Amino acid sequence: MKRVNVNLGSRSYPIFIGAGISVRTGRIVAGLDIGTDAYVITNPLIQKKYGAALAASLRKAGLSVRFKNIADTEQSKSLSTAAAVLKDLAAFDKRKHIFIVALGGGVVGDLAGFVAAVYKRGIPYIQMPTTLLAQVDSSIGGKTAVDLPEGKNLVGAFYQPRAVITDVALLKSLHARQLRQGLAEVIKYGLIRDRQLFSYIENNMRRILSHDQAALTHIVERCSRIKAGIVSRDEREKKSLRTLLNFGHTIGHAIEAACDYCDYGHGEAVALGMLVAADISRQMRMLGEKAQERITRLIKAAGLPIKLRGVSLQKIISIHYRDKKFMAGKNRFVLLQAIGKAKVVSNVSLLIIQQAIKGSGTFNC
Amino acid sequence: MKRVNVNLGSRSYPIFIGAGISVRTGRIVAGLDIGTDAYVITNPLIQKKYGAALAASLRKAGLSVRFKNIADTEQSKSLSTAAAVLKDLAAFDKRKHIFIVALGGGVVGDLAGFVAAVYKRGIPYIQMPTTLLAQVDSSIGGKTAVDLPEGKNLVGAFYQPRAVITDVALLKSLHARQLRQGLAEVIKYGLIRDRQLFSYIENNMRRILSHDQAALTHIVERCSRIKAGIVSRDEREKKSLRTLLNFGHTIGHAIEAACDYCDYGHGEAVALGMLVAADISRQMRMLGEKAQERITRLIKAAGLPIKLRGVSLQKIISIHYRDKKFMAGKNRFVLLQAIGKAKVVSNVSLLIIQQAIKGSGTFNC
Numbered sequence: 227m228k229r230v231n232v233n234l235g236s237r238s239y240p241i242f243i244g245a246g247i248s249v250r251t252g253r254i255v256a257g258l259d260i261g262t263d264a265y266v267i268t269n270p271l272i273q274k275k276y277g278a279a280l281a282a283s284l285r286k287a288g289l290s291v292r293f294k295n296i297a298d299t300e301q302s303k304s305l306s307t308a309a310a311v312l313k314d315l316a317a318f319d320k321r322k323h324i325f326i327v328a329l330g331g332g333v334v335g336d337l338a339g340f341v342a343a344v345y346k347r348g349i350p351y352i353q354m355p356t357t358l359l360a361q362v363d364s365s366i367g368g369k370t371a372v373d374l375p376e377g378k379n380l381v382g383a384f385y386q387p388r389a390v391i392t393d394v395a396l397l398k399s400l401h402a403r404q405l406r407q408g409l410a411e412v413i414k415y416g417l418i419r420d421r422q423l424f425s426y427i428e429n430n431m432r433r434i435l436s437h438d439q440a441a442l443t444h445i446v447e448r449c450s451r452i453k454a455g456i457v458s459r460d461e462r463e464k465k466s467l468r469t470l471l472n473f474g475h476t477i478g479h480a481i482e483a484a485c486d487y488c489d490y491g492h493g494e495a496v497a498l499g500m501l502v503a504a505d506i507s508r509q510m511r512m513l514g515e516k517a518q519e520r521i522t523r524l525i526k527a528a529g530l531p532i533k534l535r536g537v538s539l540q541k542i543i544s545i546h547y548r549d550k551k552f553m554a555g556k557n558r559f560v561l562l563q564a565i566g567k568a569k570v571v572s573n574v575s576l577l578i579i580q581q582a583i584k585g586s587g588t589f590n591c
Numbered sequence: 592m593k594r595v596n597v598n599l600g601s602r603s604y605p606i607f608i609g610a611g612i613s614v615r616t617g618r619i620v621a622g623l624d625i626g627t628d629a630y631v632i633t634n635p636l637i638q639k640k641y642g643a644a645l646a647a648s649l650r651k652a653g654l655s656v657r658f659k660n661i662a663d664t665e666q667s668k669s670l671s672t673a674a675a676v677l678k679d680l681a682a683f684d685k686r687k688h689i690f691i692v693a694l695g696g697g698v699v700g701d702l703a704g705f706v707a708a709v710y711k712r713g714i715p716y717i718q719m720p721t722t723l724l725a726q727v728d729s730s731i732g733g734k735t736a737v738d739l740p741e742g743k744n745l746v747g748a749f750y751q752p753r754a755v756i757t758d759v760a761l762l763k764s765l766h767a768r769q770l771r772q773g774l775a776e777v778i779k780y781g782l783i784r785d786r787q788l789f790s791y792i793e794n795n796m797r798r799i800l801s802h803d804q805a806a807l808t809h810i811v812e813r814c815s816r817i818k819a820g821i822v823s824r825d826e827r828e829k830k831s832l833r834t835l836l837n838f839g840h841t842i843g844h845a846i847e848a849a850c851d852y853c854d855y856g857h858g859e860a861v862a863l864g865m866l867v868a869a870d871i872s873r874q875m876r877m878l879g880e881k882a883q884e885r886i887t888r889l890i891k892a893a894g895l896p897i898k899l900r901g902v903s904l905q906k907i908i909s910i911h912y913r914d915k916k917f918m919a920g921k922n923r924f925v926l927l928q929a930i931g932k933a934k935v936v937s938n939v940s941l942l943i944i945q946q947a948i949k950g951s952g953t954f955n956c
Binding site for chain 1: 678736745
C-alpha cells in the first residue's frame with residue numbers, strides 16, 4: 227500500500243493507494259478516530275458490486291453502516307439531491323458520531339463532499355473513488371460541489387476529506403470508455419507537470435487499457451502525488467498553481483455544457499479541450515508542432531476523441547465566457563510551454579481561441 | 592462611528608457601529624474592494640423602509656445594485672429558499688465581480704451568509720443587521736445556516752463576512768417585542784462575560800426600550816466587542832469559549848422547536864432558556880439565590896417571559912437530546928458561576944434539568 231500526503235496543517239490527510247486495499251477500509255477509518263457511524267453515499271450499481279465487502283470491513287472494525295444511494299447521473303449533482311441526502315442523514319444521525327464515506331465516481335464524491343461540508347457546518351468524510359477519473363482527480367483536494375441549471379459546480383465548498391482510500395482493483399469493473407475518461411486526466415498530469423508520466427503512458431497504453439494492476443497503481447500514484455503537491459501549496463486556487471489543473475477544462479467544460487452533458491463524457495470533453503489548448507499554445511508560439519502532434523497521437527491512442535462533432539461553435543464560445551475561471555472580463559487559459567510544463571496566460575485573443583476550436587472539429591454553425 | 596475588529600488573520604474584518612451610519616455603506620464597501628455588483632438579500636418590509644437609501648449609497652459609490660427579497664419568516668431559512676436565491680444569483684452574475692449584502696435580521700443574515708459561502712465556493716458578503724438580535728449576535732462570527740425539518744441550523748458553514756455595518760438607527764422601526772427579543776441576547780452577554788453591562792441594562796431599561804440612540808449604541812458596541820473577542824479566539828467552537836455564547840440556547844432551541852417556532856420568538860425562548868440554566872446553576876450550587884432573583888427580575892423588566900406555557904415538557908426534553916451541542920451521548924450546558932461569569936459543564940443530571948424546566952413553567956403533560 228502506497229501512501230501520499232496532502233499537507234494542509236491541521237487539515238492534512240493521507241491518500242492510500244493499492245490494488246485490493248479497500249478490504250482494509252474499516253481498520254483505516256477506525257484508526258482515524260472520526261466517528262462510529264458510517265453513512266456511505268454511493269449509487270445502486272456500486273453498492274451491488276462493492277457494498278457488502280465494504281460494510282463487512284467497516285462492521286468488523288466496530289462501526290455501524292448505512293447506505294444512501296443516489297442515481298448514477300450528473301443530474302444527481304443537484305441541490306435537490308443534496309437536500310434529500312441531508313434530510314436522510316439528519317434522520318439517521320442519532321448517536322451524533324457520524325461520518326460520511328463517498329463510495330463512487332466524481333458525482334458521488336462531489337455531492338457527498340458537499341453534504342459533509344454543510345451538514346452541521348462540517349462533519350468528517352472519506353473518499354473512496356471507484357473510477358479512474360475520481361482516483362486521480364476529484365477525490366483529492368476538497369473541491370466539493372453541485373451544479374445549477376446555470377452552470378456546473380456553481381454551488382460548493384472547499385472542504386477536505388480525512389482520508390482518500392484508492393483501490394485500483396475497483397477499476398476492473400469499469401467499461402473501456404469509463405477508463406478512457408480517466409485516462410484523459412492522467413494525460414493532463416503528464417502534460418502540465420510530468421513528462422516521464424507522459425512517456426510512461428505512451429509506452430504502456432496496452433497494459434493500462436487492459437487494467438494491469440501494477441500499471442494502474444503506477445499512474446494513479448504518480449497523479450496523486452502531483453495533485454497532492456499542488457493542493458498542499460495552493461488549496462484554494464489563490465495562486466495560479468492550482469489553476470494549472472484546469473488545463474483542458476476551460477473549453478472542456480464549455481463543450482460539456484454546449485451539448486447538455488450528453489454527447490461527450492467529462493474526460494472526452496477534457497481531451498478535446500486539451501487539444502484546443504495545445505493548439506492555442508502552438509498558435510502563440512509557446513509549443514512546437516512536434517509536441518502538439520505527440521499529444522494528439524497519445525489522445526488518439528487512448529481511444530479519446532480528437533475531433534469535435536455536433537456542437538455549436540457559438541454556444542461553446544458564449545458558455546466559455548461564463549466560466550468561473552473567467553475573472554472580471556479577462557479570459558484565462560492554461561497553456562503549454564512543453565510536454566510537462568504549463569503556465570497560466572490571460573487575455574488570449576478571441577480569434578486565436580476560435581481558430582483553435584474550429585481547427586479541432588466540424589461545426590453545425 | 593465606532594469600530595470593533597474581529598481578528599482572524601487573513602479573514603479579519605471590521606464591525607462599524609453607530610446611529611445613522613448606513614448612509615455611508617457605499618463608501619465603506621467600495622473601500623473594501625470586494626466587487627462592483629451588490630446583490631442585496633432582504634425582505635419586502637426592510638426593502639421598503641431602507642432599500643432606496645441603501646441603493647442610493649451603493650450607486651453613488653459606483654456599484655451596481657440588485658435586490659432579492661425573501662419572505663420574512665423562519666421558513667425562508669430553508670434549502671429550497673437557498674436554492675431559489677442561488678439560481679437568481681447565478682442568472683444575475685454576468686460581470687463576475689459580485690458580492691452579497693445581507694440587509695435584515697437573523698433569517699436574512701443566516702441565509703445570505705450561507706448563499707455567499709457556497710456560491711462558487713465562497714464570494715464576499717457584508718452583514719447589515721436591522722434587528723437588535725442580529726446586531727449583537729448573528730451578524731458577527733460567520734455562523735451561517737439554514738434549517739432542516741429535523742432541526743434548526745443543521746445545514747450551514749463557518750464563513751466570515753468582509754464587514755458588518757451596524758446602524759442602530761435602523762432599530763427605530765422595530766416593534767417593542769422585536770426589540771425585547773434582542774434584549775434577551777444583550778442580557779446574555781452581561782450574564783456570561785460582563786457584569787457592568789448587566790448593571791447598565793438594569794439602570795437604563797427605560798432608555799433602551801424607548802430606542803435611545805446613545806443607550807442602544809452603548810449596548811450594541813459592548814456586545815459586539817464581547818462577541819468579536821470570543822470569535823477571534825475560538826472561531827469554530829473548538830474550545831469551549833465560543834460555546835459560552837450558547838448560554839440559554841440549549842433549552843431555548845428545544846422550546847422553539849417544541850412549539851414549532853410559533854409561540855415564542857428566539858429571544859423569548861432564550862430568555863426562558865437562561866432562566867432554566869440559571870436554575871440548574873443554582874441547584875448545582877454554582878450560583879446564589881440572590882443572583883438568580885436578579886436575573887429573573889431583569890428578564891421580567893425587559894418584558895420577556897419568565898414562565899413557560901403551553902409546551903410539552905417531554906417534547907422539550909426529547910428535542911434537547913438531538914441538539915448539536917449534545918456530543919456523543921453527553922449533554923453540555925453553559926452554566927453561571929456569577930453574573931458575568933459562565934462555564935461549560937458536561938453530564939448534568941436529567942433530574943436537575945427536568946426540575947429546572949418544571950420550575951420554570953406550567954405544562955400540558
